[in-house]
Amino acid sequence: MAPEKSPVLQVACLNCRKRHSKCSWTKPPGAGRTHEADASCDRCITLGETCTPGENTRFKHHSNELSPSDHQQWVKYPSRIRFIDETGDLEAIYNPDDNPSPTLGFAFDSPTGLSHSSAPTPQPAEPTRQLHAVTHQGRRGMLPHNSLFTDERSLSSVPLGSRLGLYSDAGALEGTCYPLQSMQEARLMKYYLEYMCTWFDLCDASRHFALEVPRRAMSCPTLLNAIFALSSRHLSIMHEQFDEYASTRYHQNCLHKLSSISNDSSALNNDDLLAATILLRTLEELDVPLLGTDHEGHLLGIQVFMNAQDSTAVATEMRKAAYWIGLRQEVTMAFASQRSIKISLSHSFINQSFSAGSDDVWANRIIVHCANVIEFSFGDGDQTASEYQTLRDYDDGWLRSRPSSFLPIAYAPADANSGHVSPQIVYMNHAVVIGVAHGILARSLLLCYDPTLPKLGPARMIAQQRREEEVQDEIRQLCGIALSNRGTIPAMFTASLGIASCGDRFSRDDERMALLDLLIKTETDHFWPTAGAQETLKRAWGWA
Structure with missing residues (x-):
């Protein structure tokens, strides 16, 4: 006998629609589902989620005969209009009764990754763009760019004789660009100082x-x-209203200088x-x-700059940091x-010993090791057992x-029963997290x-299965570290890289949803x- 289909729902539910999955409904035997509010699709029943029906909205053409009256009073409206979503989809997102979806771990709200509460609140991990598109609007209010220069005053130089200026000779300050005279450029500099620079000084x-x-x-212009x-x-x-061509103009100004540098130029030591x-x-x-084509334009520039210096020469601290x-x-x-x-791994300041050192030193050692592993895995050399053992x-x-x-x-x-499929692992500082x-x-x-x-032989299958489980466990830890140390923003990038490379090895739907959610968080929170x-993962899992 064919399974009994519920006649109530005619369109995909919100959960399936957001995952781009096929949505079908079968009334479970003996469930007694007779009301529309009780109907759930097969996938939501399997995952234990609340099934919210989607709206089947259609627009129909009515007539071309309608025209305004000669005495019509027109309402004035601004040139820029915002449309507010008040549909059932949005209401369902904010419904406090919705059950939380599985997450990879706890997410802390404070910049250091520590919560003031003794019981951190699990963050929902429904893998949907719409959910995070909405919640991200709230997060944007905390980003520094929203508080930049809210008044409309024009910028100027520091008044002559003011204590805000320096007492140096005018000649000593010639060529200095501060204070900036452009409001937009002052905003860009402040955004770099308050947010973008946090991507770099991790070690x-x-x-x-x-x-x-x-x-x-x-x-230095x-x-x-x-x-x-x-x-x-x-x-x-982040903002469609921001000038999308501004970056190109500043980029071109840089290229005018960088493209004129020859391989034997002294500028390579700058x-x-x-x-x-x-x-x-x-x-x-x-x-x-993340899995696209990298044109490597400025990577080549980094190679030229770093390879210009002799491997035995003493590098400046600025050069090492770069x-x-x-x-x-x-x-x-x-x-x-x-x-x-x-990029060369043979500079004199690279120290791969196990001698005492700062957290930065230990983190950089394992990053160089990671580069060596990548070279072993994807390089042109043979993958010998002896070299593999050396890396291990x-x-x-x-x-x-x-x-x-x-x-x-x-x-x-990790506690899958409570929706946390990855451990919570909090570390002391950025260098430790990145290392x-x-x-x-x-x-x-x-x-x-x-x-x-x-x-x-059978030993191959047993060993392969053991390796698969070990890889999955490593990825769970990687994701748990990224979510538990949200102040170390690039840890989310590293976790996304691990998911993109090894996420296809996961078979449980709750883990897959949590992995997908971390990818979405990385894009919606940090772009x-x-x-x-x-x-790619959706296709590998059969979700697309």
Whole structure:
């Protein structure tokens, strides 16, 4: 006998519509579902979710004969109109009775990743763009750009003789661009100082990109334009009202200078231009989907700058800071593109020993190790068992030797029954978060590219299954770290990279939804491009 279909619902429910999944309804035997409010689709029943019917709205043409009266009083309206969504879809999103969806872990609201409450509130992880598009509007009010220069006064120079100025000779201040005279450029600089620079100084206690780069930009127009280009690009992604061409103009100003540098030019030793290239590489990454094509324009620039210096020469602290940021960028894009590392790993300041060092040093060591693992996995060399074991031994040595500051300051195991499919793991600082995350990324890759696995027989299947479980566990930890340390924004990028690469190995729907939700959070909260990865995973899971 064919299953009895509910005649009530004629369109997809909100949950299935948001996942782009096929929505069908079968009344469960003995369920006694006789009312429209009780109807649930098969997928919602399976996942234990509240099934909210979608609205079947149709617009029909009525007549062309209607015309206004000769005495019609027209209402004035502004040139820019906002449409407010008051449909049932939006009401369902804000319904407090909705059951929370599974999440990967606790999300803390405070910038440091710590909650003032002893019982953190789980954040819903429904993998839908609409949910996060709405909730993100609330988050935007907390971003610094909303509070920038709300009055309409024009900017000017500091009054002559004011104590706000410097007492230096006028000649000493010649060429200095501060105070900025453009309101838009002042806004872009403030946005960089309050938000964008937090993407960079993760393994740098001296915070060169937050403190030194803005100071150097006073006298380096190329570096100043790079700051403006990056800030305006990120703001234009966030707000349709922001000038989307501003970033291109500032970018072109940078290229006029950078494109004129020859391979043997002394300008290649200019740390300001290297820092500008790092910022422009970040801008470039914002336009590259996580699993898309990377044109590597400014990556080539970073290579030229870093390779221009002799490997034994003493690098400045600014140059070291730029290198470590550039290496993290390269690790991310090489992993996503499944290609070899294109930045040199043989500079004199790179220390891969296990001797005592700061958290920054230990984090950078494991990042270099991650780059070596990527080179082993995607490079042109043979994947020998001996080289594989060398990489595994380094990982084990790093884990045994790292300082006590790498211990979590708070931990809670995963609990799928309560909707948390990933552990809560809170760390002390940015360097520890980034170091542990890259260690997990490298470990996951080694598990996927293990040349020592049996090639034939039942032992192959057993070993492969064990590896699959280990990879899944590493990804759960990676996601838990990212969500538990939300103040370390690039940890979300690293977790998204792990999901995009290994998310197809998960089979449980609650875990898949939580993984998809983290990708959505990364794009809606920080506008890091994950849409391509989302669609790829949906197809791999049969959700699209």
